[in-house]
Amino acid sequence: MYDQFETPEPDEAVKLALRRIEESTAHGEGSDAAGLEFNEVVVNMGPQHPSTHGVLRLVVTLDGELVKDVIPVIGYLHRCKEKLAERRTYFQYIPIVDRTEYLASINCEWGYVMTVEKLAGIRPTRRAEFIRVITGELMRIASHLVAVGTFTADLSPLGTAMVFYMFRDREQILDLMEELTGARMMFNYYRFGGVRYDLPDGWVEKCREFLEMFPAKIKEYEALVDTNAVFLQRCQGKGVITQQDVVDYGITGPNARASGIELDLRRSRPYSVYPELDFEVCVEQHGDIFDRYRVRMDEMRESLKIIEQCLDMLPKGPVQLGSLRAPYVITPPPGSAYVGQENPRGEYGTYIESDGSRYPYRLKYRDPCFCNLQLFPKLLSGNKIADAVAISGSIDLVLGGIDR
Amino acid sequence: MSERIKAVRYPKLEHFSEPNVITTTADFVFSWARSHSVFPFTYGLACCAIEMLSSGFARFDVARYGMEVFRPTPRQCDLMIVAGTLNEKMAPVLKRLYDQMSEPKWVISMGACATSGGPFYDGYNVVNGVDKVVPVDVYIPGCPPRPEALFQGLLELQGKIQQHKFVPEKPAAFEPAPAAGAGPATADEA
Amino acid sequence: MGLVVGSNPMSMDALAALLVERFAGDLDDVRIQEPDTIVARCAREKLKDVAARLKADPEVGYETLNFVAGVDHGTSFESIYHVYSWKTNTWVELHVELPRAEPEVDTVCDIWPAADWHERESWDMVGIKYLGHPDLRRILLKDDFIGHPLRKDYVDLAENHPHV
Numbered sequence: 001m002y003d004q005f006e007t008p009e010p011d012e013a014v015k016l017a018l019r020r021i022e023e024s025t026a027h028g029e030g031s032d033a034a035g036l037e038f039n040e041v042v043v044n045m046g047p048q049h050p051s052t053h054g055v056l057r058l059v060v061t062l063d064g065e066l067v068k069d070v071i072p073v074i075g076y077l078h079r080c081k082e083k084l085a086e087r088r089t090y091f092q093y094i095p096i097v098d099r100t101e102y103l104a105s106i107n108c109e110w111g112y113v114m115t116v117e118k119l120a121g122i123r124p125t126r127r128a129e130f131i132r133v134i135t136g137e138l139m140r141i142a143s144h145l146v147a148v149g150t151f152t153a154d155l156s157p158l159g160t161a162m163v164f165y166m167f168r169d170r171e172q173i174l175d176l177m178e179e180l181t182g183a184r185m186m187f188n189y190y191r192f193g194g195v196r197y198d199l200p201d202g203w204v205e206k207c208r209e210f211l212e213m214f215p216a217k218i219k220e221y222e223a224l225v226d227t228n229a230v231f232l233q234r235c236q237g238k239g240v241i242t243q244q245d246v247v248d249y250g251i252t253g254p255n256a257r258a259s260g261i262e263l264d265l266r267r268s269r270p271y272s273v274y275p276e277l278d279f280e281v282c283v284e285q286h287g288d289i290f291d292r293y294r295v296r297m298d299e300m301r302e303s304l305k306i307i308e309q310c311l312d313m314l315p316k317g318p319v320q321l322g323s324l325r326a327p328y329v330i331t332p333p334p335g336s337a338y339v340g341q342e343n344p345r346g347e348y349g350t351y352i353e354s355d356g357s358r359y360p361y362r363l364k365y366r367d368p369c370f371c372n373l374q375l376f377p378k379l380l381s382g383n384k385i386a387d388a389v390a391i392s393g394s395i396d397l398v399l400g401g402i403d404r
Numbered sequence: 405m406s407e408r409i410k411a412v413r414y415p416k417l418e419h420f421s422e423p424n425v426i427t428t429t430a431d432f433v434f435s436w437a438r439s440h441s442v443f444p445f446t447y448g449l450a451c452c453a454i455e456m457l458s459s460g461f462a463r464f465d466v467a468r469y470g471m472e473v474f475r476p477t478p479r480q481c482d483l484m485i486v487a488g489t490l491n492e493k494m495a496p497v498l499k500r501l502y503d504q505m506s507e508p509k510w511v512i513s514m515g516a517c518a519t520s521g522g523p524f525y526d527g528y529n530v531v532n533g534v535d536k537v538v539p540v541d542v543y544i545p546g547c548p549p550r551p552e553a554l555f556q557g558l559l560e561l562q563g564k565i566q567q568h569k570f571v572p573e574k575p576a577a578f579e580p581a582p583a584a585g586a587g588p589a590t591a592d593e594a
Numbered sequence: 595m596g597l598v599v600g601s602n603p604m605s606m607d608a609l610a611a612l613l614v615e616r617f618a619g620d621l622d623d624v625r626i627q628e629p630d631t632i633v634a635r636c637a638r639e640k641l642k643d644v645a646a647r648l649k650a651d652p653e654v655g656y657e658t659l660n661f662v663a664g665v666d667h668g669t670s671f672e673s674i675y676h677v678y679s680w681k682t683n684t685w686v687e688l689h690v691e692l693p694r695a696e697p698e699v700d701t702v703c704d705i706w707p708a709a710d711w712h713e714r715e716s717w718d719m720v721g722i723k724y725l726g727h728p729d730l731r732r733i734l735l736k737d738d739f740i741g742h743p744l745r746k747d748y749v750d751l752a753e754n755h756p757h758v
Contacts (some may be wrong), residue, residue: 046497050755055494075733077413077449077489078735082744096524171462171463184548186547250660250678253430262598268599269683351676353665366660492754495756529739
């Protein structure tokens with residue numbers, strides 16, 4: 001296939017980086033005030049890297065330790081999901097949508113199922129709506145645990161114990177979800193018009209036990225890093241996302257909320273039963289790494305509040321629309337719909353065009369990480385390489401969603 | 405688990421006053437040591453990588469098998485756990501990283517996608533199975549496989565490592581070069 | 595700055611009427627899709643002008659691009675722009691139809707910077723060319739991939755599968 005001892009030809013991304021170096025030196029930017037020449041090196045933070053959180057490739061132009069330019073190359077996990085949608089029925093596609101943002105897969109299912117329900121004009125049952133909110137918020141907590149845990153693991157490789165404690169508590173959430181749905185990660189739980197299984201006996205009590213136990217754990221995590229001088233110095237003031245960036249690039253989710261913008265789809269475009277729930281939108285002002293971390297920690301607390309309210313308000317009733325039991329073939333009328341949903345990473349939605357048949361005609365994902373990643377060249381340039389790693393960890397990328 | 409391993413009686417402290425010598429083969433000792441101190445390579449591509457991470461942390465502790473040293477560079481590893489879907493863009497990278505590992509090396513294909521393409525088998529960009537690019541020793545089915553399933557695969561691999569021969573097999577029979585009178589044509593080919 | 599969501603809330607009918615009035619002739623077939631999206635069509639020659647005016651409008655500025663989707667309709671292509679207005683907290687879905695033989699349209703990268711990667715993806719998957727794009731190359735597929743997979747007439751080629 002290829003010779004392992006041969007240096008490969010530079011591919012498009014590397015060629016682009018080299019071209020940009022040439023252009024900048026041609027325009028006289030190649031030396032500093034003292035007349036010393038810059039010596040720019042193109043380094044590949046290749047698709048397999050411990051700090052890129054997945055198969056992301058960053059072609060980095062370095063001047064010493066300073067990052068001059070970053071060209072992200074994606075597509076190493078492109079699994080042809082949009083084409084597969086045209087060959088699977090709407091119901092067969094639910095497990096595939098699960099695998100988009102695999103850390104919070106139930107939220108991805110929710111975005112897809114809501115769009116199909118809008119297309120087909122189906123309203124889910126009320127009990128199912130509450131169960132959807134409970135599971136969605138549980139997985140939001142689980143996803144933030146992984147996000148913050150791996151971010152602190154980046155700062156010093158497994159030096160902070162955070163990631164171990166966070167995964168330990170994530171297992172408790174996955175236990176609850178496993179008892180409910182049968183799976184630890186890819187749930188395949190939501191159905192058009194409801195959810196697959198009702199809550200088993202004793203599940204509500206176990207959930208309440210978790211809600212009682214968890215706030216102390218959040219305090220434990222904060223005690224580990226919040227006052228740590230090294231953590232603060234590495235995180236405060238770095239990687240600032242301005243409000244203009246949020247508007248220009250369509251940044252949503254905790255990354256936007258850390259910049260002082262109160263954008264939360266659960267509030268601004270409420271869906272499901274969120275209008276009846278009382279929770280705060282967590283906003284911080286500076287937009288740096290530390291604020292993004294704080295927004296995620298606060299959101300975990302808000303999610304606990306939401307789950308508690310839902311458990312108190314849980315109505316009795318069916319969890320599925322009777323008419324939509326098997327066989328699960330739905331044929332929405334021709335048309336198109338897009339519903340955006342508040343994923344732990346931002347606005348996640350699927351735009352579906354239907355031509356009246358059992359298969360979608362076109363399915364397009366609006367993925368929050370894809371939009372957030374566009375900001376990388378601007379965000380990472382001018383920082384040292386260690387800061388670049390910290391910034392990319394704080395943006396919380398999941399390559400499954402970027403590459404689809 | 406190999407029968408020979410089960411038959412070993414490990415010396416206890418009170419036995420150290422008596423003569424205690426174990427005679428065995430180099431194969432046995434080195435395989436035993438290798439199988440209980442495998443350095444896995446974190447080649448997590450997709451969702452299975454998260455289950456691989458979970459198996460490394462507190463609840464499903466992979467350190468009890470001696471495999472908690474997940475190294476990010478292939479130069480320091482002997483086991484590559486391919487966890488996730490392989491696609492055409494990533495395949496040359498996989499081959500390159502496999503080549504960078506030093507012998508002896510093993511590959512575990514974790515998950516349905518790495519085994520045979522998984523739910524994305526009919527994608528235009530998906531390689532149906534990692535074994536089209538690198539030789540695989542253990543296949544672990546599941547989507548994603550539970551950490552316990554990963555452990556079963558690791559234990560199977562331990563059994564396989566214990567059958568590994570320390571001394572490589574005899575090289576193929578030596579073929580002498582053709583006679584000297586054959587001329588410059590064969591000198592070019594030689 | 596204090597960017598606020600929904601500082602100028604309007605009812606959907608009032609918004610639709612305002613858009614019809616401001617973009618008379620340029621935006622066709624303005625429909626309301628409940629609860630908060632306006633769907634409209636636009637000719638491809640007028641896209642750049644309409645986009646600039648949509649963004650710059652002082653009352654209902656559609657300043658953020660959500661996504662750009664390329665669709666193959668068999669006899670034609672379509673490029674869909676989904677944009678968001680902070681002031682009214684509404685979305686506009688702009689459909690631009692392109693002829694089958696010449697699927698080209700002006701880029702909107704200079705108007706909405708987020709369009710950069712979305713248009714690259716549309717080019718990669720569907721083959722719609724965005725004229726004036728600073729760096730139109732493949733984003734998700736490998737550089738030497740042949741064809742545009744999300745077209746309806748795409749046939750899986752053996753050259754795209756060296757590892758089989």
